Amino acid sequence: xxxxxxxxxLTVPVDPxxxxxxxxxxxxxxxxxxxxxxxxxxxxxxxxxxxxQAQLGDRMRFVFRHFPITTSHRYAEEAAEAAEAAxxxxxxxxxxxxxxxxQDRLTDPDLRGYAEEAGLDLERYxxxxxxxxxxxxxxxDFMGGVRSGVNGTPSFYINGARxxxxxxxxxxxxxxxxxxx
Amino acid sequence: MTPLPAGTPAPxxxxxxxxxxxxxxxxxxxxxxxxxxxxxxxxxTCTDQLGLYQMLLPEFERYDAVLLGISVDNLWAHKAFAAxxxxxxxxxxxxxxxxxxxxxxGAYNDEAGTSRRALFVLDGDGVVSWSFVSPNKVNPGADGxxxxxxxxxxxxxx
Numbered sequence: 001x002x003x004x005x006x007x008x009x010l011t012v013p014v015d016p017x018x019x020x021x022x023x024x025x026x027x028x029x030x031x032x033x034x035x036x037x038x039x040x041x042x043x044x045x046x047x048x049x050x051x052x053q054a055q056l057g058d059r060m061r062f063v064f065r066h067f068p069i070t071t072s073h074r075y076a077e078e079a080a081e082a083a084e085a086a087x088x089x090x091x092x093x094x095x096x097x098x099x100x101x102x103q104d105r106l107t108d109p110d111l112r113g114y115a116e117e118a119g120l121d122l123e124r125y126x127x128x129x130x131x132x133x134x135x136x137x138x139x140x141d142f143m144g145g146v147r148s149g150v151n152g153t154p155s156f157y158i159n160g161a162r163x164x165x166x167x168x169x170x171x172x173x174x175x176x177x178x179x180x181x
Numbered sequence: 182m183t184p185l186p187a188g189t190p191a192p193x194x195x196x197x198x199x200x201x202x203x204x205x206x207x208x209x210x211x212x213x214x215x216x217x218x219x220x221x222x223x224x225x226t227c228t229d230q231l232g233l234y235q236m237l238l239p240e241f242e243r244y245d246a247v248l249l250g251i252s253v254d255n256l257w258a259h260k261a262f263a264a265x266x267x268x269x270x271x272x273x274x275x276x277x278x279x280x281x282x283x284x285x286x287g288a289y290n291d292e293a294g295t296s297r298r299a300l301f302v303l304d305g306d307g308v309v310s311w312s313f314v315s316p317n318k319v320n321p322g323a324d325g326x327x328x329x330x331x332x333x334x335x336x337x338x339x
Contacts, residue, residue, distance in 0.1 A: 071236055
């Protein structure tokens with residue numbers, strides 16, 4: 001088989017057993033973000049996603065997956081692993097928010113400080129970070145993103161279709177509302 | 182201008198990658214080749230297309246594929262760009278005569294005087310097995326390339 005042309009869609013379906021999800025499973029619209037905690041564009045998108053969640057309420061489900069751009073962001077991989085370490089203790093979202101809110105401070109001691117604030121068992125956190133216990137998971141997210149056509153961060157998918165439009169609040173919410181109908 | 186479609190023998194070329202090295206397509210027979218034509222070095226984005234491909238070199242290697250970037254920039258621009266973005270795969274200069282190889286692949290933008298953002302996956306016999314042109318401002322990502330390489334591998338296995 002030979003082909004010419006390509007259309008990017010989400011190739012890894014949302015999995016409630018594995019994914020980090022906010023919002024109800026039966027919401028009519030699902031927004032998936034592939035993001036990098038050190039990427040300034042992702043940092044700008046973070047409050048916009050939160051505002052969109054507030055506006056859509058129960059009609060939207062939000063899913064976050066990792067896409068660390070390790071060639072240009074030296075702290076992105078560790079930050080993603082730290083978020084997963086928090087996730088392993090049921091505290092993914094507080095850690096996720098802390099990382100996006102402190103993008104300019106993501107060294108190892110900084111990450112440990114956010115882990116402490118998120119109420120993590122620090123002994124377990126330290127062990128996970130030292131052994132890179134969650135590196136494989138982050139890599140799986142990354143490769144799933146690559147196979148879905150993630151081309152930079154943040155990349156958004158609305159009900160499985162790559163969203164290439166602007167992600168200012170008004171435009172994003174309008175697209176989500178259309179998908180929710 | 183449309184890009185060379187699947188099934189077309191890929192035009193051979195020999196281009197410089199550094200001051201003392203050239204890359205010739207015909208030397209790469211037996212391995213899949215990914216040709217990445219792009220408009221210019223230094224695009225103003227956080228993650229550019231080539232940076233993404235650099236991160237994916239281990240994936241391309243799983244298919245024994247050779248990745249080559251091609252633009253009309255000169256060797257010195259390529260060198261600075263590769264150093265800035267930590268790119269380790271060859272960036273070829275389609276510089277003299279300008280755009281000649283890009284034209285041969287249907288991957289030249291006459292108005293802009295640059296290569297278009299075009300992707301080609303060639304099989305081990307040097308035949309185009311997949312091609313795609315993205316709008317200049319849209320980074321096409323890598324999913325199409327990886328799917329094409331996977332198809333090639335499946336064909337070889339059958």
